[in-house]
Amino acid sequence: MRADRHRSRPGARPGALAAALLSLVLGVSAAAAADPAGRDLDRTLTLDGLERSYLVHVPAQALARDRTQAAPLVIALHSGGGRARAFAGFTGFNKLADAEGFIVVYPEGIEGNWNDGRSRVGNRALVEDINDVGFILAIAPALAKDFTIDAKRVYVVGMSSGGVMALRTACEAADKIAAVAAVAAALPVRMKPRCNPSAPISILIMNGSEDPVMPWRGGEIRLGLERLGRVISTDDTAAFWADHDGCVTTPAVEDLPNKDQGDNSVVRRSVFPQCQGAEVVLYTVDRGGHTWPGGPQYLPQASVGRVNRDIDASAVIWDFFKRQARE
Numbered sequence: 001m002r003a004d005r006h007r008s009r010p011g012a013r014p015g016a017l018a019a020a021l022l023s024l025v026l027g028v029s030a031a032a033a034a035d036p037a038g039r040d041l042d043r044t045l046t047l048d049g050l051e052r053s054y055l056v057h058v059p060a061q062a063l064a065r066d067r068t069q070a071a072p073l074v075i076a077l078h079s080g081g082g083r084a085r086a087f088a089g090f091t092g093f094n095k096l097a098d099a100e101g102f103i104v105v106y107p108e109g110i111e112g113n114w115n116d117g118r119s120r121v122g123n124r125a126l127v128e129d130i131n132d133v134g135f136i137l138a139i140a141p142a143l144a145k146d147f148t149i150d151a152k153r154v155y156v157v158g159m160s161s162g163g164v165m166a167l168r169t170a171c172e173a174a175d176k177i178a179a180v181a182a183v184a185a186a187l188p189v190r191m192k193p194r195c196n197p198s199a200p201i202s203i204l205i206m207n208g209s210e211d212p213v214m215p216w217r218g219g220e221i222r223l224g225l226e227r228l229g230r231v232i233s234t235d236d237t238a239a240f241w242a243d244h245d246g247c248v249t250t251p252a253v254e255d256l257p258n259k260d261q262g263d264n265s266v267v268r269r270s271v272f273p274q275c276q277g278a279e280v281v282l283y284t285v286d287r288g289g290h291t292w293p294g295g296p297q298y299l300p301q302a303s304v305g306r307v308n309r310d311i312d313a314s315a316v317i318w319d320f321f322k323r324q325a326r327e
Contacts, residue, residue: 038098039063045135045142052135054107055084057094061101062147070150072102073140074321077162079184080123080228081112087162090295091314100318103147105139109161116164117171117191118221118229132165133172152326157181157317159292160214164188164231170203170241171195178202179279179324181317184214184290186231187240195240200278202324203241206313207234208265208288210305238270238282246276260309267293267310277327281320283311 038059044051062071074097078087084106088094097104113123115130125132136156140149154177158166163185170180174197181204187195209216213223218233232240242249251270258266265287272280285293289305294312298304 038094040094043142045138047135047138048131050110050130052108052138053084054105054139055088056143057088057097057104057106058147059098059101059103062103068148070148070153072153072322073143073149073155074102074104074318075136075139075154075156076104076106077114077136077156077158077165078106078109078112079159079163080109080114080161082109082162083112084108087159090292090298092295093314093318096314096318100322102318102322103143103149105143107135107139109165114161114165115168116161116188117168117194118164118188118231119190121227121229133169136165136169137173137176150325153178153321153324155179155181155321155324157183157321158185159183160185160290167191167203167237168195170201171197174201175199175326178326179204179321181206181320182237183292183313183317184208184211186214186218186234186237189218189230189232192232192240197244199326200245200276201241202278202280202320203238203245204279204281204283204317204320205234205238205241206283206285206293206316208285208291208305208308210287211290212303212305213290234282234284238272238280242272242275242280245272245278245280246274247272247278247280248274251282256310258310263306263309265306265308265310267308279320279324283316 041056044053088106093104110125110130113125115125115132140154156166156169163182166180166182179202183206216234221228251272254269256267268284270282285308288308291307292313293308297307
């Protein structure tokens with residue numbers, strides 16, 4: 001797993017941090033081997049003349065179900081410059097899928113990147129305005145040819161650029177997905193005025209207050225010396241979705257147990273009450289970095305910040321998802 005990596009111009013050499021992150025992605029990918037309880041499938045579909053690929057993990061329950069039993073679907077989006085198989089290993093969603101009976105899909109971005117709604121800062125997906133929302137939405141119907149998918153329980157989660165892409169999907173396809181979770185991500189400045197969701201949608205945001213890449217208070221996304229587009233603050237991102245879903249804009253705040261005092265971070269959960277047909281929840285990882293809570297410290301703290309050990313992000317996200325279903 002890694003943070004976003006983009007080139008500022010064709011042929012530009014990535015910085016040392018980006019190169020180290022790429023090496024990490026390739027190394028982590030070995031951890032994504034298929035669990036014997038389920039099955040991993042490499043799939044492709046063609047959209048707008050492009051062949052798009054995605055990795056599918058099908059748990060034993062879904063393999064054994066008859067056609068009348070539908071499985072929830074989680075679509076998990078890697079960070080910028082990442083790969084699907086690496087993200088599977090990084091998050092541990094396959095193990096959860098085997099235990100809980102949902103299908104999980106890891107799409108591949110174009111050259112490792114997503115058209116997530118930021119300014120066109122140099123990667124092909126942004127420059128060519130690749131239809132990534134369409135790709136994400138095409139996955140469930142494609143899988144439905146072989147498996148029974150619960151169309152009312154389709155969820156999208158992502159980290160970093162993948163989390164930004166998940167938020168864009170909520171903006172443009174709120175009537176087709178039940179919930180979105182974004183880790184180390186915020187709504188792009190460029191996307192906010194264009195974000196007009198057609199229906200209420202449940203949103204979970206999980207960000208670190210000391211993220212050196214995705215700024216908690218908003219501003220320029222940075223990877224080393226690279227500037228990768230502007231986002232609004234974490235608080236403003238949560239407030240945007242609370243307002244859209246008709247929630248009370250003052251959340252109920254709870255400090256979660258500090259289970260691992262050695263990680264030098266704590267978590268607060270802010271729940272926006274009285275939403276209209278949806279939930280909006282913000283997990284503030286106080287002193288947390290550009291990381292996945294409960295996941296690996298994939299680079300030194302000086303590069304990406306701290307990993308919190310008080311919660312398991314994947315388990316928290318699935319617990320949130322399984323409460324959500326479209327009408």
